[in-house]
């Protein structure tokens with residue numbers, strides 16, 4: 001089950017219904033209708049620049065993956081796409097995210113989500129569940145890429161980019177030096193930049209800022225704030241309770257935040273409870289953060305449930321926070337009304 005969430009138009013009672021639907025379906029069988037597509041797929045797509053229609057569209061957010069390191073039949077690894085003026089900016093790229101990008105490209109008619117059209121990825125940290133599809137993203141149809149992928153990440157991202165070059169070098173050699181036409185012999189290269197806190201990108205009504213969060217001994221780890229002409233978004237990445245997120249997310253349209261179930265945490269061994277407490281945000285801590293930040297919408301992703309039902313995580317938060325909370329599913333889409 002996927003859902004679309006226009007910002008500010010839907011009455012809160014309807015949203016409550018959406019949440020109930022999401023909750024009831026996400027742990028059940030896969031619905032074939034989830035993969036019904038609006039356009040034919042399996043097409044070669046190249047384009048030099050966004051179309052005038054794309055440039056005129058409002059900002060959209062598509063959740064490509066809501067999962068964690070735990071294999072999940074219904075949730076790809078962590079990844080959120082912000083689509084603005086004909087470009088797709090990915091925040092993390094966990095396992096299966098690029099498959100979901102392909103589905104979203106046709107399901108929602110978003111050309112910039114075609115894998116070889118995705119320009120940019122921002123990595124919150126270098127845990128495997130946030131980077132496993134980096135090769136998939138950089139190398140899918142690389143010989144037809146106009147430009148190589150641009151990647152921002154914590155220290156370590158540049159050696160990873162070099163390793164990806166090595167990974168694809170035999171394929172690149174076959175294609176470049178064989179009879180296959182190759183439009184860009186450097187299309188497989190990842191242009192990597194190491195993040196320092198602050199503004200990473202500022203162009204054309206879009207600002208992307210990175211800030212440090214507390215992911216325990218996984219340091220540095222970053223959250224992101226994205227401001228466009230019509231949406232304000234904060235993405236937590238993986239983090240323990242971090243006051244900086246409450247500050248950055250003050251009144252934003254959308255706060256995407258990871259969560260671990262308080263009840264589920266108690267099912268873990270003492271060692272894992274200690275670990276999770278130091279690196280993730282429990283449902284009651286997230287409710288406290290949301291009460292301070294007061295986002296227009298709190299969207300849960302990267303949920304660690306550990307034996308509890310997904311609905312129970314919502315219940316845990318809603319018992320302590322009366323704002324709107326949505327438990328996201330893969331391929332949910334968020335858009336905005338005009339202002």
Ligand SMILES: [Zn+2]
Pocket residue numbers: 068069078127129130238302
């Ligand atoms: Zn993670």
Ligand SMILES: [Zn+2]
Pocket residue numbers: 125127215218238
């Ligand atoms: Zn992590």
